[in-house]
Structure formats: structure tokens, C-alpha cells
Amino acid sequence: MSDARELAGRALAHFNNGTTDLAPEQLRIPIDAYTNEARYEAERQTVFFESPIAIALSLELPEAGDFQTQTVMGVPLLLTRDRDMKAHCFINVCRHRGAKVCLQEKGHQTRFSCPYHAWTYSNQGELIGIYGEDSFGEVDRATMGLTELTCEERAGVIFACLTPGHAFNIDDWLGEFAEKLADQKLANWHLYTERCLDGSGWKATMDGYLEVYHHDSVHGKTVGPHTVGNLLVHDTWGAHQRMAFARKNIQELNDRRPESWDNPESFIRVVHSVFPNLSISAILGGQCLVGFIFPGETSTTTVTRQLILSAGAPTTEDEQTAVETFSQMTLQAVRDEDYALVATVQGGLGSGANDNFLIGRNEPAVQHYHREIESLMKASRRA
Numbered sequence: 460m461s462d463a464r465e466l467a468g469r470a471l472a473h474f475n476n477g478t479t480d481l482a483p484e485q486l487r488i489p490i491d492a493y494t495n496e497a498r499y500e501a502e503r504q505t506v507f508f509e510s511p512i513a514i515a516l517s518l519e520l521p522e523a524g525d526f527q528t529q530t531v532m533g534v535p536l537l538l539t540r541d542r543d544m545k546a547h548c549f550i551n552v553c554r555h556r557g558a559k560v561c562l563q564e565k566g567h568q569t570r571f572s573c574p575y576h577a578w579t580y581s582n583q584g585e586l587i588g589i590y591g592e593d594s595f596g597e598v599d600r601a602t603m604g605l606t607e608l609t610c611e612e613r614a615g616v617i618f619a620c621l622t623p624g625h626a627f628n629i630d631d632w633l634g635e636f637a638e639k640l641a642d643q644k645l646a647n648w649h650l651y652t653e654r655c656l657d658g659s660g661w662k663a664t665m666d667g668y669l670e671v672y673h674h675d676s677v678h679g680k681t682v683g684p685h686t687v688g689n690l691l692v693h694d695t696w697g698a699h700q701r702m703a704f705a706r707k708n709i710q711e712l713n714d715r716r717p718e719s720w721d722n723p724e725s726f727i728r729v730v731h732s733v734f735p736n737l738s739i740s741a742i743l744g745g746q747c748l749v750g751f752i753f754p755g756e757t758s759t760t761t762v763t764r765q766l767i768l769s770a771g772a773p774t775t776e777d778e779q780t781a782v783e784t785f786s787q788m789t790l791q792a793v794r795d796e797d798y799a800l801v802a803t804v805q806g807g808l809g810s811g812a813n814d815n816f817l818i819g820r821n822e823p824a825v826q827h828y829h830r831e832i833e834s835l836m837k838a839s840r841r842a
């Protein structure tokens with residue numbers, strides 16, 4: 460049975476029974492987990508600097524010679540795709556005296572000349588040119604290439620570890636979730652637009668991505684009318700999660716035998732949540748919302764790089780209108796609804812009203828995310 464058919468079947472059963480997937484118990488999370496700065500720094504270090512995190516989508520660097528720069532949690536990065544189509548992630552800092560090597564946001568070029576004293580690097584990171592080398596003195600080029608971070612690409616996503624010298628095994632990290640991600644065929648989509656959103660603290664922000672309990676109340680004018688509130692189909696693969704929601708039309712499936720469900724994906728919405736920082740929400744009609752969520756310098760802020768994808772580049776006015784409408788709707792849902800609401804959570808964290816938050820049985824993905832952080836922290840303390 461296809462995944463979509465199975466998910467639609469499970470969603471339909473919940474719809475008919477008024478149920479949802481449940482965690483075995485509620486979970487109490489101490490407020491400390493959201494507010495303690497020392498804890499935050501330790502978690503940010505282990506979870507976001509010493510683990511693989513999602514940095515970009517493969518489709519952002521479609522061709523050999525493409526590059527992109529970003530500053531991720533204070534680290535300037537240069538992502539390139541070399542002639543063998545291998546993706547690289549370098550620290551975008553010159554090895555001479557530390558200037559930012561590439562100042563453009565994206566483009567197509569295979570060598571990068573530092574604007575300060577014109578040392579030049581290839582898109583594989585080698586130091587290939589030293590201006591005035593005779594007078595500068597000898598340089599061991601082999602050890603003076605751009606600092607490269609471990610970078611792996613799977614299922615249309617480029618992962619890197621922000622700590623130089625830290626390796627990871629992406630296949631172990633993703634496990635069988637890699638197949639679920641690959642099914643999304645992310646590399647085939649078209650990047651329509653991207654933007655950065657400032658948000659409240661990391662955990663309060665992430666919690667909002669991991670439940671459907673709030674959809675009716677918060678998203679009454681945007682995504683709420685299209686999905687059934689408080690109905691979640693939930694699966695995990697290691698730390699990674701998949702959430703399926705029922706669309707309001709799901710009851711139509713009651714009139715058909717499962718064997719004749721030829722487009723089960725049009726009755727559900729599926730979100731893939733790649734631990735710890737990537738949310739991929741493929742929407743019927745050829746649109747997809749992608750969020751890379753990065754914790755800020757303190758526990759009180761995040762930055763989200765939000766990408767809007769369309770199945771193909773819009774060619775007609777109708778297609779252009781459809782994707783622009785989707786883009787505006789998701790901006791409203793995420794920035795003006797989710798993030799505005801979460802700002803009130805953030806504002807109250809220090810109020811003393813709660814010693815802990817009670818996470819419901821109907822919020823299993825929120826529970827799972829917090830547990831996975833704990834277990835990663837435990838593992839790192841043992842290591």
C-alpha cells in the first residue's frame with residue numbers, strides 16, 4: 460500500500476471516530492527547558508553545532524558551479540556545487556586575515572577571490588591564487604584552503620555540521636526516514652521565493668510546528684479551514700517525524716472503497732520534520748512550504764529561513780497567482796498567526812505562572828522532539 464493511501468486510511472478512521480494519534484501519557488516539561496540560558500547554550504552546542512543540521516535544499520544549487528552564502532547561527536557559510544556535482548559547505552572566511560570571501564548571496568562561479576587582498580579559492584575550497592606571492596613569502600597552499608565543514612546531501616537536502624572537524628554519518632542519522640524524504644522528490648521542485656522571519660525562542664517556536672491542536676483556534680482564516688483540527692497521524696523514525704493532517708474533504712473517502720482511492724494525497728496534508736531544524740510541508744496543488752529554524756544567540760530568539768516551492772516555475776498568470784496566493788497565505792499563517800501567538804508564550808515564560816508546561820497526549824510530536832533533545836544531551840554527556 461502506498462504511504463499516502465495508508466495515511467489517508469488512518470486519517471479517515473480518526474475522522475470517523477473523532478480520534479487522533481496519542482502519546483501514551485502526557486508530558487511535563489519544566490520551564491527551565493525553555494528559559495535556562497546555561498542549558499540553552501549546552502543544547503544549542505550539542506544539537507545545532509555538533510550534530511548534522513539541514514542547511515539548504517539541493518534545488519538551491521541545481522547546477523555544477525552554483526553557489527550560495529548564508530550566515531547560520533553566526534557562522535558565515537559558502538555552499539558550492541563542484542563539477543562532480545558534489546555539494547560543499549565552507550566557512551566563508553578567508554584563511555589570510557579573515558575577511559568574508561564571497562559577498563554575494565547566490566550565483567554561478569567556480570572561483571572566489573577575497574575582496575581584501577585577492578587570495579583566490581576554487582569551489583572545492585583549494586587556495587589557488589595568492590596576490591603578490593613573491594613578496595608575501597611562502598604559503599603552504601595545501602593547508603590553507605577554505606575551512607570545509609562535513610557536508611552530505613540526501614533526498615534533496617544539504618546537511619552540514621557547523622563545528623570544523625566534526626564528522627557525521629548521514630545514513631545513520633536519517634535511517635529509514637531518508638526514504639520517506641526521498642519520496643517527496645524535493646530536488647524536482649522550483650524555488651519560488653525565500654525570506655527570513657524573526658521569531659521567539661527555539662523551543663516555543665518549534666512546538667508550534669509539531670502539533671495540529673492549535674489549527675482551528677489560531678489559523679481560522681488561513682490553513683485552519685482546510686484541515687480537520689486536532690486530528691494527527693504521527694510516525695517517527697529515530698528523532699525525525701512525519702505528521703499527516705486530514706483535509707476537510709476526507710469524508711468523501713467514506714463513499715469509496717480503498718482500492719479505488721486513486722489520489723489519496725488530496726485528502727491529507729503531510730509534514731516531514733527533520734530533526735532538529737527542518738520542516739517540509741507539501742501541499743496539494745503543487746505548493747510546498749519549507750522552514751529551516753535556527754536558534755538565536757539567546758534562548759529568546761530564532762531565525763527561520765522560509766522557502767516557498769512550486770511544482771514547476773509558474774508560466775501562466777493563473778499559475779503565478781496561485782503560487783503568490785499560497786506564498787502570502789503561508790506568510791500570514793506563520794508570521795502573523797503562529798509567530799505572533801508564540802511571542803505571547805515567550806513573553807510569559809518568565810512570569811512565574813507556570814513551573815512546567817503540560818504537553819497533551821494529542822501532542823505526541825512535541826513530546827518526541829523534547830525527548831530527542833534530552834537523549835542527544837545524555838548521549839553527549841556520556842561521550
Ligand code: FES
Nearest residue numbers: 553555556573576
Ligand atoms: S583577508 Fe582575504 S586575502 Fe587577505
Ligand SMILES: [Fe+2]
Nearest residue numbers: 667677678797
Ligand atoms: Fe500553526
